[in-house]
Amino acid sequence: MQTTVNANGSLFRRGLKLAHLRLMAALGETCAIGVAAARVGITQPAASRLLGEIEEIIGRPAHTRAGRGIVLTPEGDILARRAVRALAELGAAEREMSEMGRGLSGHVRLGAVTGPALDRVLPALRAARVALPNVTADVVVAPSDPLGDLLLAGRLDFALARLPEGREPTLFDLTAMGEEPVSLVVRPGHALARRAVITPEDLLAYDWVLPEPGTLLRRTVLERLAALGLPPPPGRLSTSSFLLTLAMLRESNAIAPLADxxxxxxxSGPEGGLVVLPIDLGFVVPAYGLMTLRGARLTPAAxxxxDLVQAQTG
Structure with missing residues (x-):
């Protein structure tokens, strides 16, 4: 059954204001008009006028006199309790907006190529758990070209990557951060893992797992081998999937080039399961950087x- 309060429309359409809520919340705690008035920073006559307006708006008495104080009616008590909750929510909204403006809360979307994802993004996210506990993040780990496309589509705030090929460089701002050296790895127990000295010819006696054709890492490896006068390595599998590469390494005698x-x-550590071969053929992927859309303004949280990502030593 509808009450009189609901019959004539919402309280706000009938004139209920924030000042009314503040007074009712104070009355619910003090049960004294004078004390409640002082708490909200108005005079007692002004508080009495506001209380009269409240009772006119709800269409029922909100209080009764009791000695030197007042007692809220059931309707007044309901409004006072709800007023406390409403004011608490408004206070929380103010704090949340203030934190968001200072970058203390919000959601960030970032991307990274594999090496920087581990060297910079992961430790930055660990630091953010303490420094920015109310900031959440989505992280995309992918080659530079897809990351550039995601930036252009507005689906990333920034990325640790290289300028994507086939895209106009002026579309992006890039702050150089560092190169990405590459190691050759095998499974524990591999014959090469037991050698103190390894020659390039030793490496070419085994299958290699290389990234897909057209990827930067594959091109870097093949160009460096050619510069050393070596042929392309044998290999039955090409993939950009790290999980598939890891499985292939652990279950065969294959060799794979991976970011340092x-x-x-x-x-090392609990994830141990690969051995870095003691040979340096000079595989270095060109420098990556912190990439954003040209002229784009990051949110405070981003x-x-x-800044936390850039503060990592890499």
Whole structure:
């Protein structure tokens, strides 16, 4: 059954204001008009006028006199309790907006190629758990070209990548951050893992797992081998999937070129299971950088997380 309060429309359409809510919340706590008036910063006559307006708006008494104080009616008590909750929500909204403006809350979308994802993004996210506990993030790990497309589509705030091929460089701002050295890795127990000295010819006696044709890492490896006067390595599998590469390494005698950051992580610690071969053929993928759309302005939260990423030593 509808009450009188609901019959004539919403309280706000009938004139209920924030000042009314503040007074009712104070009355619910003090049960004294004078004390409630002082709490909200108005005079007692002004509080009495506001209380009269409230009762006119709800169409029922909100209080009764009781000695030197007042007692809220059931309707007044309902409004006072709800007023406390409404004011608490408004206060929370103010704090949340303030934090968002200072970059202390919000959602960030970033991307990274594999090495920087481990060397910079991962430690930055660990630091953000303490420094920015109310900032959440989506992270896309992919080659530079797809990351550039995601930036152009507005689906990333920034990326640790290289300028995408086939795209106009002036579409992006790029701040150089560092090169990405590459190691050769095998499974534990591999024959080459037991050797102190390895020659390039030794490497070419085994299958290699290379990234897909057209990828930067594959091109870097093949161009460097050619510069050393070596033929392309034998290989039955080409893939850009790290999980498939890892499985192939662990279940065969294959060799794979991986970014140093990946090699170090999977050659030590609880994830151990790869061995870095003691040979340096000079594989270095060209420098990557922090990439954004040209002229784009990051949100405060994205700026904060970007600063944490840049603060990592790599």
């Amino acid at each position: 950051a990946v090699s170090r992580r999977f050659a 700026e904060r997380l970007r």
